[in-house]
Amino acid sequence: MTRDIVIINAKIAAPDPPGGLLADHYVEIGAGRIQALGPMADYPHAAGARVIDAAGSLVMPGLVNCHNHAAMTLFRGLADDLPLMTWLEQHIFPAEARFVRPEMVYWCTRLAAAEMILSGTTTVADSYFYEDEAARAFVEAGMRAVAAQGVIDFPAPGVPDPAENVAAAARFVEHWQGVDLLTPAVFAHSPYTCSSRTLLGAKQLARDAGVPFFIHLAETGAEKKLLAGKWQGSPAAYLHSLGLLDGQTVCAHAVWLDERDIALLAASGAGVVTCPESNMKLASGAAPLAALRAAGVRVGLGTDGCASNNDLDLFGEMDTCAKLQKVRDLDPAAVRAGEVLAMATAEGAGLLGLADVGRVAPGMLADVIIIDLQQPHLTPFHAAANLVYAARGADVQSVIINGRLVMENRRILTFDVAETMEMVRRMAAEVRHCRSGSA
Amino acid sequence: MTRDIVIINAKIAAPDPPGGLLADHYVEIGAGRIQALGPMADYPHAAGARVIDAAGSLVMPGLVNCHNHAAMTLFRGLADDLPLMTWLEQHIFPAEARFVRPEMVYWCTRLAAAEMILSGTTTVADSYFYEDEAARAFVEAGMRAVAAQGVIDFPAPGVPDPAENVAAAARFVEHWQGVDLLTPAVFAHSPYTCSSRTLLGAKQLARDAGVPFFIHLAETGAEKKLLAGKWQGSPAAYLHSLGLLDGQTVCAHAVWLDERDIALLAASGAGVVTCPESNMKLASGAAPLAALRAAGVRVGLGTDGCASNNDLDLFGEMDTCAKLQKVRDLDPAAVRAGEVLAMATAEGAGLLGLADVGRVAPGMLADVIIIDLQQPHLTPFHAAANLVYAARGADVQSVIINGRLVMENRRILTFDVAETMEMVRRMAAEVRHCRSGSA
Numbered sequence: 001m002t003r004d005i006v007i008i009n010a011k012i013a014a015p016d017p018p019g020g021l022l023a024d025h026y027v028e029i030g031a032g033r034i035q036a037l038g039p040m041a042d043y044p045h046a047a048g049a050r051v052i053d054a055a056g057s058l059v060m061p062g063l064v065n066c067h068n069h070a071a072m073t074l075f076r077g078l079a080d081d082l083p084l085m086t087w088l089e090q091h092i093f094p095a096e097a098r099f100v101r102p103e104m105v106y107w108c109t110r111l112a113a114a115e116m117i118l119s120g121t122t123t124v125a126d127s128y129f130y131e132d133e134a135a136r137a138f139v140e141a142g143m144r145a146v147a148a149q150g151v152i153d154f155p156a157p158g159v160p161d162p163a164e165n166v167a168a169a170a171r172f173v174e175h176w177q178g179v180d181l182l183t184p185a186v187f188a189h190s191p192y193t194c195s196s197r198t199l200l201g202a203k204q205l206a207r208d209a210g211v212p213f214f215i216h217l218a219e220t221g222a223e224k225k226l227l228a229g230k231w232q233g234s235p236a237a238y239l240h241s242l243g244l245l246d247g248q249t250v251c252a253h254a255v256w257l258d259e260r261d262i263a264l265l266a267a268s269g270a271g272v273v274t275c276p277e278s279n280m281k282l283a284s285g286a287a288p289l290a291a292l293r294a295a296g297v298r299v300g301l302g303t304d305g306c307a308s309n310n311d312l313d314l315f316g317e318m319d320t321c322a323k324l325q326k327v328r329d330l331d332p333a334a335v336r337a338g339e340v341l342a343m344a345t346a347e348g349a350g351l352l353g354l355a356d357v358g359r360v361a362p363g364m365l366a367d368v369i370i371i372d373l374q375q376p377h378l379t380p381f382h383a384a385a386n387l388v389y390a391a392r393g394a395d396v397q398s399v400i401i402n403g404r405l406v407m408e409n410r411r412i413l414t415f416d417v418a419e420t421m422e423m424v425r426r427m428a429a430e431v432r433h434c435r436s437g438s439a
Numbered sequence: 440m441t442r443d444i445v446i447i448n449a450k451i452a453a454p455d456p457p458g459g460l461l462a463d464h465y466v467e468i469g470a471g472r473i474q475a476l477g478p479m480a481d482y483p484h485a486a487g488a489r490v491i492d493a494a495g496s497l498v499m500p501g502l503v504n505c506h507n508h509a510a511m512t513l514f515r516g517l518a519d520d521l522p523l524m525t526w527l528e529q530h531i532f533p534a535e536a537r538f539v540r541p542e543m544v545y546w547c548t549r550l551a552a553a554e555m556i557l558s559g560t561t562t563v564a565d566s567y568f569y570e571d572e573a574a575r576a577f578v579e580a581g582m583r584a585v586a587a588q589g590v591i592d593f594p595a596p597g598v599p600d601p602a603e604n605v606a607a608a609a610r611f612v613e614h615w616q617g618v619d620l621l622t623p624a625v626f627a628h629s630p631y632t633c634s635s636r637t638l639l640g641a642k643q644l645a646r647d648a649g650v651p652f653f654i655h656l657a658e659t660g661a662e663k664k665l666l667a668g669k670w671q672g673s674p675a676a677y678l679h680s681l682g683l684l685d686g687q688t689v690c691a692h693a694v695w696l697d698e699r700d701i702a703l704l705a706a707s708g709a710g711v712v713t714c715p716e717s718n719m720k721l722a723s724g725a726a727p728l729a730a731l732r733a734a735g736v737r738v739g740l741g742t743d744g745c746a747s748n749n750d751l752d753l754f755g756e757m758d759t760c761a762k763l764q765k766v767r768d769l770d771p772a773a774v775r776a777g778e779v780l781a782m783a784t785a786e787g788a789g790l791l792g793l794a795d796v797g798r799v800a801p802g803m804l805a806d807v808i809i810i811d812l813q814q815p816h817l818t819p820f821h822a823a824a825n826l827v828y829a830a831r832g833a834d835v836q837s838v839i840i841n842g843r844l845v846m847e848n849r850r851i852l853t854f855d856v857a858e859t860m861e862m863v864r865r866m867a868a869e870v871r872h873c874r875s876g877s878a
Contacts, residue, residue: 076829077821081761081775115815221769280762281828283771310828311816320759322520323719324766330660332722336520376554377750377832379860380867382516389720389749390515393816394833421818428819 002030003049004403007370009040010054012360013061013341013383021383027059029366032403036362050405056374057397060387061358062122062367063314064348066273067214067252067302069128070112070137071105074427075307078435084220084282092307096129099431100157105133107423112312113141114417118410119313119393122367122401125250125273125302125352127187127214129157135176135184142406142414144367146352147176148187148214151202153194166201173209181402183211183353190216191235192226196242203244212353215239217251220284224256236261245270250351252302253278254292255285262288266295271351274343276321278304286328289321289335300348301340313393318344322388337388366403371395441469442488443842446809448479449493451799452500452780452822460822466498468805471842475801489844495813496836499826500797501561501806502753503787505712506653506691506741508567509551509576510544513866514746517874523659523721531746535568538870539596544572546862551751552580553856557849558752558832561806561840564689564712564741564791566626566653568596574615574623581845581853583806585791586615587626587653590641592633605640612648620841622650622792629655630674631665635681642683651792654678656690659723663695675700684709689790691741692717693731694724701727705734710790713782715760717743725767728760728774739787740779752832757783761827776827805842810834 006029012022026043028035072092079091105128116124126134127148138145149172150156151165159168169186176184186209188194188202199215206213218224218235227235236257239245245268254265254272265272274287292299301321303312318340325335346358356365373381377390399407406414445468451461465482467475511531518530544567555563565573566587577584588611589595590604598607608625615623625648627633627641638654645652657663657674666674675696678684684707693704693711704711713726731738740760742751757779764774785797795804812820816829838846845853 073815074819076819077824080821080824080828081765081772083771087771111815111818118815277758277762280766281771283765283769283773285769286766306829310825313816313831316755316758316831319716319755320762323716323759324763326520326722327719327725327763330722330724332522332526332720333520334722374857374860376512376550376557376856376860377752379550379863380513380515382519385516385519386749389519390745392752392755392831392833394831417815418813421813421815424818 003028005029006049007052007054007059010059012059029403032366034362034364034366054370058371058373059368061345061360062369063120063344064123065121065302065314066125066300066348067275067304068124068126069305070126071108071128072305072307073111074108076310100129102130102133105130106137109134109137110420111424113143114412115312117399117407120369120396121314131172135182139182142401142404144181144401146183146185148185150187152189153198166205170205173211185212187214191238192223199242213249215251217254218256219253221256234261236264240264255279255287257288262291262295265297271298273300273302275302275304276324277317278308282308286324289325290329298351299343300351301344314344315392318388337384340388341384366400368400369396370398372397442467444468445488446491446493446498449498451498468842471805473801473803473805493809497810497812498807500784500799501808502559502783503562504560504741504753505564505739505787505790506714506743507563507565508744509565510547510567511744511746512550513547515749539568541569541572544569545576548573548576549859550863552582553851554751556838556846559808559835560753570611574621578621581840581843583620583840585622585624587624589626591628592637605644609644612650624651626653630677631662638681652688654690656693657695658692660695673700675703679703694718694726696727701730701734704736710737712739712741714741714743715763716756717747721747725763728764729768737790738782739790740783753783754831757827776823779827780823805839807839808835809837811836
């Protein structure tokens with residue numbers, strides 16, 4: 001048996017029951033997977049492995065960010081406190097038209113990877129323009145990614161002719177299939193920016209290639225009205241009528257759903273990614289998570305692009321997710337800490353088709369993070385509650401992805417973070433300069 | 440002129456305009472106050488002062504937590520995802536009756552002080568039982584505090600005879616008046632746990648002593664109903680009818696207000712402290728902040744006790760505060776980043792009667808924090824937006840309170856944090872043991 005890394009003296013956030021804690025355990029990692037775990041009393045001392053002493057720390061599954069546009073780190077804090085359509089149409093779309101270039105996507109995705117790894121995210125589902133560059137940045141960072149080429153019926157960076165959008169996505173998927181750590185996928189932007197022909201073509205591509213299909217769905221009340229003008233029914237019913245909802249479809253946001261929409265999603269097996277902080281910041285609304293989960297819909301958690309968040313810390317997102325649902329439903333038990341923890345780990349991974357990600361158990365892929373519990377805000381420590389309501393990204397000490405140590409004692413080992421920040425700062429100065437010139 | 444500390448090469452989050460940034464500045468601190476600041480080009484080199492090089496960092500006012508029950512750190516994560524009344528009556532009140540002792544308040548407040556200082560809070564308004572012990576812990580920690588003895592018409596820890604509650608508060612106020620860093624105050628628990636006689640006595644005491652008067656107001660819909668059964672009107676109208684609302688009264692929560700309540704608060708000059716995370720976690724509701732501020736009511740920000748939060752990080756609280764209001768009103772401009780920053784600094788301090796706290800400007804008390812900007816999640820950096828929407832407590836490098844360096848490079852200099860965590864862990868084990876025994 002390969003033993004690359006052994007973590008000793010650890011508390012482990014065990015998958016069953018959610019919120020359960022194993023004390024004084026070891027975890028053996030080899031060939032990219034968790035090979036074994038058990039009490040320290042049974043620890044089979046052996047040579048050759050890198051030993052990490054996790055005394056006073058907690059080992060838990062790495063977090064899974066199910067919705068991101070990573071390269072948008074460039075636009076962090078660029079335009080805040082604005083309505084979604086103003087934000088998109090007057091700020092983000094023009095800035096994207098002008099500044100999205102392959103090297104922008106590469107460096108700004110790399111910055112996002114640094115931020116995500118430093119805050120305990122080990123898998124991300126990403127979509128943007130020039131997604132080849134994003135995929136390259138994730139693979140180099142040693143991060144697990146489901147990277148989706150965006151499909152939209154506008155001239156887009158990298159795909160100036162919208163008639164080519166599905167073909168471009170097909171080339172992307174073909175290029176990245178079989179690459180370690182990377183799952184290529186297809187992301188149709190939304191029912192209101194893609195024709196039914198484009199939606200059908202993109203979904204067919206995803207079906208043929210056996211990869212996930214993503215779409216933004218019912219994010220705002222305005223979208224719902226817009227679509228109702230074109231088609232007699234809700235956005236979810238529209239996707240259903242096109243036959244787009246199935247077990248390999250993942251709908252991001254899903255805020256404006258009625259009971260029939262929830263029933264349609266549940267019957268189809270489609271998944272939902274909720275992005276509470278983005279939905280709050282853009283005043284889009286609060287998704288009906290408790291109702292979705294009660295109906296049996298699988299739900300993952302996402303940060304969305306950090307221009308509408310403005311960070312990529314899934315610990316904070318878990319906290320907000322649980323709290324938003326409680327106040328939305330005026331029910332403090334609407335979504336419990338253990339449920340949110342599942343959404344941000346195994347349940348989210350399942351949505352992305354990654355059945356062997358999201359639990360610390362033998363046979364699972366070795367995506368684990370180590371949390372420093374020796375801190376006032378985690379004292380006293382109760383597992384699920386304090387991980388969701390008190391822990392933050394900065395509490396993550398070390399990160400292992402696919403059996404490889406990628407961050408140790410807050411230092412990223414796979415690439416130069418200072419260089420990355422400097423490159424993004426230079427691009428941001430250019431953005432700022434152009435905007436102040438035109439203002 | 441006394442010069443104890445000089446910060447050089449700093450960016451400064453200037454008070455005017457909110458969100459404005461001064462680059463390459465120095466700040467001179469002496470005799471507990473900010474003596475001068477200016478561009479580095481004009482820096483008057485002089486001997487004798489401790490020099491802190493803040494290159495790559497940001498200097499900003501320390502944060503002001505306007506509502507806390509600090510000793511409740513003992514109950515962090517003890518009982519989560521429960522309704523307020525169940526949480527209070529079946530978990531918190533019994534645990535308090537059994538475990539609140541003077542040494543519990545001292546050590547658990549000390550733990551809270553560690554957490555607050557490490558996350559950039561320099562002033563706290565606190566209230567609990569045995570508040571003498573809390574006041575002692577804050578003064579020893581070197582933290583600025585408005586400490587209020589709680590008044591409630593139940594037998595309470597330290598005040599077994601409710602008939603003595605106002606007299607006990609009077610002794611507390613007298614004992615602590617004139618102590619450096621400490622403002623004593625009076626906290627009447629709520630309109631539903633204090634008789635009108637108790638409320639009037641507590642307010643009279645605060646008036647006579649010239650200290651702030653705090654009260655929980657309209658936190659839940661249940662409270663509103665309860666009071667409507669006893670008195671024909673809203674909780675706010677009830678306080679008004681008793682003459683309790685004036686410029687030295689601070690109402691915590693203020694969730695369930697109608698337009699007339701908002702007008703009453705505005706006309707009276709009373710302040711409001713909003714506790715968004717606690718209100719979300721207990722599913723109490725979302726306060727009408729935009730309406731309150733539009734009416735001219737001064738609003739501060741508080742974490743509430745960390746048993747209902749479950750942390751004391753005001754950076755996270757600012758983020759949630761702005762986002763909750765946006766989604767509440769479906770208006771992304773409902774409360775802007777710069778406004779929340781003001782609430783968490785100068786506006787909150789004003790509520791507490793601390794007119795010379797909350798801004799980095801000559802003559803102000805020297806309560807300043809230094810933020811490490813060299814981090815992926817703060818890149819690129821735009822002042823107000825990223826401080827509110829992306830920065831977290833762990834980004835605070837160093838903290839100066841009253842001109843004294845109390846935390847440097849994440850290490851607290853005024854007391855032993857490891858010893859404090861160990862003491863609280865022991866008490867928490869006792870709580871857990873008793874509860875599992877009775878379960």
